[in-house]
Amino acid sequence: MSEHQVQRSATDFDAVLVVSFGGPEKREDVLPFLENVLRGRNVPRERMLEVAEHYYHFDGVSPINEQCRELIEALKSEFDSSGVTLPIYWGNRNWNPFLTDTIEQMKADGVRNALALVLSSYSSYSGCRQYRENVYAACDQIDGDAPKFGKIRVWYNHPLWVQANADRVSAALDEFEAEARESAHLAFTAHSIPASMAQTSAYEQQLRESCRLVAEAVGVPESRWELVFQSRSGRPQDPWLEPDICDHLRSLREKEVAYVVISPIGFVSDHMEVLYDLDDEARGVADEIGLTMVRAKTVGTHPDFVKMLRELVQERLDRDQPQRACGQFGPNHDVCPVDCCAPPPRRRPVPAGGN
Numbered sequence: 001m002s003e004h005q006v007q008r009s010a011t012d013f014d015a016v017l018v019v020s021f022g023g024p025e026k027r028e029d030v031l032p033f034l035e036n037v038l039r040g041r042n043v044p045r046e047r048m049l050e051v052a053e054h055y056y057h058f059d060g061v062s063p064i065n066e067q068c069r070e071l072i073e074a075l076k077s078e079f080d081s082s083g084v085t086l087p088i089y090w091g092n093r094n095w096n097p098f099l100t101d102t103i104e105q106m107k108a109d110g111v112r113n114a115l116a117l118v119l120s121s122y123s124s125y126s127g128c129r130q131y132r133e134n135v136y137a138a139c140d141q142i143d144g145d146a147p148k149f150g151k152i153r154v155w156y157n158h159p160l161w162v163q164a165n166a167d168r169v170s171a172a173l174d175e176f177e178a179e180a181r182e183s184a185h186l187a188f189t190a191h192s193i194p195a196s197m198a199q200t201s202a203y204e205q206q207l208r209e210s211c212r213l214v215a216e217a218v219g220v221p222e223s224r225w226e227l228v229f230q231s232r233s234g235r236p237q238d239p240w241l242e243p244d245i246c247d248h249l250r251s252l253r254e255k256e257v258a259y260v261v262i263s264p265i266g267f268v269s270d271h272m273e274v275l276y277d278l279d280d281e282a283r284g285v286a287d288e289i290g291l292t293m294v295r296a297k298t299v300g301t302h303p304d305f306v307k308m309l310r311e312l313v314q315e316r317l318d319r320d321q322p323q324r325a326c327g328q329f330g331p332n333h334d335v336c337p338v339d340c341c342a343p344p345p346r347r348r349p350v351p352a353g354g355n
């Protein structure tokens with residue numbers, strides 16, 4: 001039997017750990033939060049100070065933590081009404097509640113074998129491996145035996161993910177008159193990542209598949225949707241995934257497109273990257289060039305999304321539960337292979353003659 005099958009049949013999980021990015025909830029926390037995010041990363045300080053302004057614009061409060069609390073409440077009710085009895089914990093990579101504190105608490109409560117539910121729908125170093133590293137780093141700090149962790153698979157092609165997003169996009173398209181709706185373009189956005197990071201994961205391929213499935217579900221033909229990127233960070237000389245949403249809006253306008261729906265399919269809630277980079281920046285560009293733009297909501301606590309998360313937990317508790325997936329790729333792995341979402345190679349200047 002392969003390792004994969006062995007892990008697939010494990011059903012003795014005793015808790016769920018929701019794992020998220022985290023965000024500041026007051027002004028004084030903005031810079032320490034950003035320092036956590038960017039520690040050891042190749043991102044210039046000017047970029048950090050610029051992003052700090054995005055947070056100050058909202059008085060230093062990122063909505064992401066509140067959105068996590070709401071999702072966890074919804075998931076608890078969903079568990080209750082479907083007989084799932086596992087307790088739900090919550091820990092973040094970059095801000096309170098930190099993974100280290102939560103895992104400490106889990107250990108104190110006697111948790112031995114938990115399922116990490118990472119709130120990231122696609123595979124990439126940032127969205128998969130880095131979270132696994134964070135969980136294991138937190139476990140390393142525990143005295144004695146830390147709980148063990150499995151990870152919920154990425155759900156980019158789960159029928160309920162597609163349905164929940166299709167529902168959000170339909171609601172956005174419905175804001176247009178019938179005629180506008182027929183000619184409107186649909187721009188899906190995801191967080192840009194360095195091209196070197198994109199090469200070590202299926203990020204782009206999975207995103208494209210999600211977009212294709214959602215577009216199909218809402219009846220937008222291939223000629224009228226595109227996958228584009230937002231929130232580029234890093235150094236200007238390093239290649240990141242493109243095109244950027246703002247450049248894309250300009251090129252749509254050049255092609256005489258008048259209506260666009262932006263669907264941030266790369267994210268699960270309307271957090272800071274959505275509120276600032278789309279509702280402020282991209283909207284500014286759309287207004288300036290005379291493009292009518294509606295921003296579709298992210299799934300948030302959409303009932304189909306919550307139901308999907310419950311199904312993804314159940315399929316790990318009971319090996320007879322089907323693993324649902326639609327489109328061309330099938331369900332993603334439950335257990336990441338060793339090279340899954342490898343960190344991008346670090347390119348540092350080396351002295352002549354060195355290696």
Ligand SMILES: CC1=C(CCC(=O)O)c2cc3nc(cc4[nH]c(cc5[nH]c(cc1n2)c(C)c5CCC(=O)O)c(CCC(=O)O)c4C)C(CCC(=O)O)=C3C
Nearest residue numbers: 021023037041051062064120126127191193233271272273
């Ligand atoms: C793939 C991906 C996701 C989706 C998967 C997932 O959800 O994890 C994501 C989500 C998020 N990204 C977020 C915020 C930030 N991301 C940054 C920087 C970066 N993101 C990256 C990638 C991703 N990011 C990368 C490659 C960097 C460069 C630095 C590095 O190599 O790590 C920076 C630093 C400043 C900047 O340069 O923009 C901030 C503040 C927030 C929270 C918003 C809030 O507070 O409400 C969320 C949910």
Ligand SMILES: [Fe+2]
Nearest residue numbers: 126191231273
């Ligand atoms: Fe990010």
